Amino acid sequence: MSAALTRPLAYELAEIFEGSAKTSLDEIMPRVLATVSSRLPCDCAFILSLPKRRRLPSQQPSSDTQTPALYLPPEFASLPERVLLYTLVKQPLFGSLIRHPRQIELTPLSHYVAQEERALLRKFNLDSLLLLPLLTFGETRLLVGALDCSGGRYWHQDLVAELRHNSGLIAAALEFRRKDRAQKFSEDKYQGLFHQLPLACALVNDDNRLCLLNSVAMQTLPLENGDDLLAMVRTEEHSMLLNTLRVVREGVLTRSWCELPLKTLRGPHWLKLSFSRGPGQKLAGSGSLSLLMMAEDVSERYRLADELSFQANYDALTGLPNRLHFEQVLSRLLKTKDNSQACIAFIDLDQFQVINNISGYQAGDRLLCQIANRLKELVRKEDLVARLGGDEFGILMCNCSLDTVKQAAERICRQLFNHDFNWEGRQHNVSVSIGLACLNKQDIDIYNVVGQADAACHVVKDRGRNDWHLYCDTDPQIHRRYTEMLASVDIVSALSEDRFELYFQPIAPLHDYDGGLHLEILLRMQRPDGSLLSPGIFLPAAERYNLAPRVDLWVVEHLLQWGTAHPTLWRELSMVSVNLSATSLGDPQFMDWLEMRLLAEPELVDKLCFEITETAALSQLQQATRLIELLRPLGCKLALDDFGSGFSSFAYLKCLDVDFVKIDGQFVQNLCANRADQAIVSAICQLGLDMEFETIAEFVESESIGHQLRSLGVDYAQGYGIAAPARLATLVSGLSAPWLPLRQSQYVSGEI
Template identity: 60%
Template sequence: MIDSELESIWVSKQSAELSSLLSSEQVTAEIEHLQQQLNCDGVVVILSQISEHITSDFVAQANALKVYESNSQQAEMLGLALVSFPILCEQLLLNQNSGLFPSIVSTETEQKGFSELLTNELSGLCSGLTKPIVLHINHCVVIGNSRLCLISYQHKTDDLNTAERANTDTFHKGNESTLKVCSHAELTRVSELLNNKEIQYLELFQQLPVACALIDKDDNVSKQNQVAIHNLPLRLNESLFSIINSDDHLLLEDCLHIVREGALHQSWCEIPLVISGTKHWYKMSFCRALDIEQHLLMMVEDISERYRLADELSFQSNYDPLTGLPNRVQFEAMLEEVIDTQDRLPACVAFLDLDQFQVINDVSGHKAGDELLCQVSKRLSLLLRTGDIVARLGGDEFGILMFHADKESAEQVAKRICQQLSQHEFTWGEITHNVSISMGLSELNSRTEDIYSVMSQADAACRIAKEDGRNRWHFYSKNDPQMHQLYNQMLASVDIISALALNQFELFYQLIEPLSSDESGIHMEILLRMVQEDGRYVSPGVFLPAAERYNLASRIDRWVIDNLLKWGARHIEIWEQLSMVSVNLSALSLSDSKFMSWLEMRLMVEPDLVSKLCFEITETAAVSQLEQATALIDLLKPLGCKLALDDFGSGFSSFAYLKCLDVDYVKIDGQFVVNVCDDRSDKAIVSAICQLGKDMDFEVIGEFVESEAIGQLLRELGVDYGQGYAIGKPARLIELASGVRTPWLIN
């Protein structure tokens, strides 16, 4: 890029005389003309065109020194002489004075305006000439990077004064001529520089490894390099806009305008082009070209790969890689759009969950599970209405968005999906699995505030469908009693998590009274209450179902056991007086390997306390998880703990499982005890269980002892222990002052 000062000289010189490109011959011709104008016998010009100031090492810059002389023998000799003395040329090019110099001089002759060095050197040059001359040296003129010194001479006459007067008349003309010749020389230098720069620029333009083109003021392609010719559909002298889609014209116009108006030195835009039927993305960058025709240089970079990767990343972030369906992020974005676009309402949202999917993973492996998910996703896509969308939300969960759907039409879709998928058999290897889904639906209307409320409603409805037996659908209704209960449990789960974090539980106890033996210590069951902020207690009948549903039961069991053992360690005297302390374990804790490992370690560090512990599990949990119940017995027995079977008789169909469980106590379900005095069947069942206890060597506990009469009858039937409000209501454990028992029934 050329110096800005030189570029301004080029632009400002508009006359024909100064805009022509002058060669060395033209400069010589100009000097001949100058000789005639000055009415002298000869002219010599010293010219230097260097970018830096002249230094003392002028010899090293001799290639920048030029000496021109008029067509005369004397001038030629003088010019040759000057070239041979670069130091003298340096002095002349630095000279800012004008004056006369006679060829025949003596050391006494006074010279005007020159140093002694200059005088001596010029004397030496002139003494060798064939004819004596009088020199007139004009001061050096500097224009741009050009320095010029003009030397004119007259032949020496006898009348030195006449020669001096003649040369004095030419001083003014000489100064003007020097300025003119220097201007022409600088113009020639700038012209050649510009020409060379343009040639270099065009060579570089062709050699650039990226596609480039020059765009003229009318947005036409004036030049293009080889890369552009082979890769872009550009044609010379045709508009750049002809290859671009009309939708992108405004973007390109703005990009060109920004550079042309000087708002930015460079601007760029990304535009798609279709080449040979394939869509390519190009980044087009524009800047001013280095010419005087106000072209723009366009550089084009193929960025199709970046867009392909961006599309791939977008797909991965918005679509499920296994099934190709939209993922949760994309599904929620579509729901958001429906809510924001009111005229697309009403719509319905469905939440689907595969029934017993974990069984397929466990039996046939995760690869089989993945294949089933792919098959189900294809079936769902075929079973939807045109325009409806199915998405995989995660795991075995799917979501469906039904546009312009009311409750009736959504239920028709749900019915069709449930029927069709229940007939879908999935075979993997030699195993055939039945497939079914549970489905919850919710309506999305103008009153819907956000996507999370409608998804929560559909999720809750799906949970109810599962609880009602699976392979069915349920439509959300805020007045649905089941939904009310589920909603309360959801709130309770939040409260449980908070209570665990803030230690907002408290231990209670209830007496278990021996009916036929005379024990000295208290036999009691540990109960749990949640403490609200206002100090009121929440019954476990409210929060324990929520804990079971939301997998919080094992965390609660851990809190109870840990805090009970801490209480026992602090009140070791009371603990030693106790006869037995019963603690409930949930079914979820039995199947939680981490909890069972923790329980073993926790009991082992309390050897003085564990012998008084008895763990209660429900009959339902024991039967459904017989292997885990057996493992619990194997863990507890070596430590000296006891095991009780709670709610016995509530759901059993056979006593066979009792042969596998070495239990110490069986608690008769309260439904057989509360009416035992009036119901013969209840009395018979209680009697049978007592006989079974004697034969299988376990003790029997009767729950729901609500009166002394019930207690007396239970003792007569052979029941070993009683528990109920008549014996004692639950009380705070921190208020227990003694472990010594006070008898309830007086013989």
């Protein structure tokens, strides 16, 4: 640039542009052209500033359609001169020059214009025109020319070179000026948008100080311009904030963020701070290149997270820790190496459902809150009291002796029994059953100790409630309860893994032989190791833990599938008995499923006989009646199992229209030696004759018992003296034979 400013005209032009940074082009350009015209041997220098060409890539270049800006010296800036030059611009030569840049010299000028323009030329004595090729500098496009009035001027090459040189200076100055204006406009626009952003924004310089805050940041952030960014967070959070800034400054990431709590109560308590690198421009007042910081208030999200955490770990009704929190604390305690004594108490409110049924659920909720408060009062401050669900509570007691635990359980039972609960003038009795279990730090499964406490609580329930019991491995009651709980888990696994299997046991006729085999379907469950779990364990567990409908569904479904797969065997059979539990009778969904499933198998159902126990019939009399109404139209039969075990057997029998009555085994095992058993069996047989049902004796262990049953009038016999249960898959014939000489091997070997 210094070499270009060797001539006085160039210096003068530079001074004009440098001293007029804030002056408009309409004021600057006439001075520039007047200086050029006075220094060069021409009467008028002019400039046409052409707009930036805009066209689609597929279009061919064409002359600009937008109006160019015309700059003239002051003495040539009147309307006629402008009209003249615009007229010249419209000539084909100018369009050709724009498309194909070249130098044009027109002398005499009048030869190149229309007749109506010649008078205008003569008025101003314009005779010669010099037009330089189109000059492009960045986005600046100029046509520079000169006019002469002396007549017939020959444009000297020195003049052309000088004009071309200074035209380049003018174009460069205009382009620099345009870029400077565009950048300033961009900065002003950016700053305007920056201050209007709805988020808190600021610039962070290399010293981690805020150098520019928008209006939202000034209102919400506890900092001002020039403050250290680290000052608004706690010391322990500095490393995270500095690492977030570092990865952006070093170019590891173009944007990074962190969420930090503020150490001041002014404004939000939690902020999400995002940092990004700018495109390289500097904002006014920002100093060195800074990082852009955006601060978003995330306090509400953290508040909701805390609320969700509370809801996840605490009971909304009582405010006590819930089962999840209780189990988490218990799990952490089991993982510690502390050998101090720790125990848990499983507390269940007695007859709580009675309060809900009589006084409503609002009364029940009020009582639960009162019990929660009383429990916290009756234990040590360091003990954890939790609501495990429904009307069940748990207490975790650490660093305590066994005597302390027993005293606490006794105190809770006594105090809650004396707790007065009135609801709308109605007095309710309150008592609890408590199961205690000590933690074994060698056991990593928390559910073992919870299950032990639950089993101890059930023992209290069985013996009358309002008491406590400590789990002990050698206690037979505890062992049975705990075994049932473990069995309930095994039942769920066996159902999902299909580890049940159907067995059968023949029911032998004692008088008339119809040729078909009458059998009862039994169920066996395999453990994962392949061993069998006794039905005396898993069936009571299924009843207690409401799994019986799922088990009964499995049995009926697989029996019907077996009958469909073995149609010949099924037709040979005389009758197939299937047991239904009392829980299944009381389950509407199961009963609806059973009806639809039996309707779908019309060729099988007439051989089915459903057995329900006497206790089930007594407790679910209405459901048992509905079962009879369901089975009769389908041709199925109904048997009453374990008859005689209840106190009201004969009274309830008249309410049920059954086809078979199975005499309870306690009257059969000692039948030959016990005359009382003989009298009871004889009475049942006579009742069968009068009420038209047939009798089946259970637990028949010998042929002598069989002969005695036959003499008393019993119709059928079942027991190990006839045949032990066998896998249904081994049954090869559905035909029957007289029992006394018959042995089980003939049912499974194919001899019949």
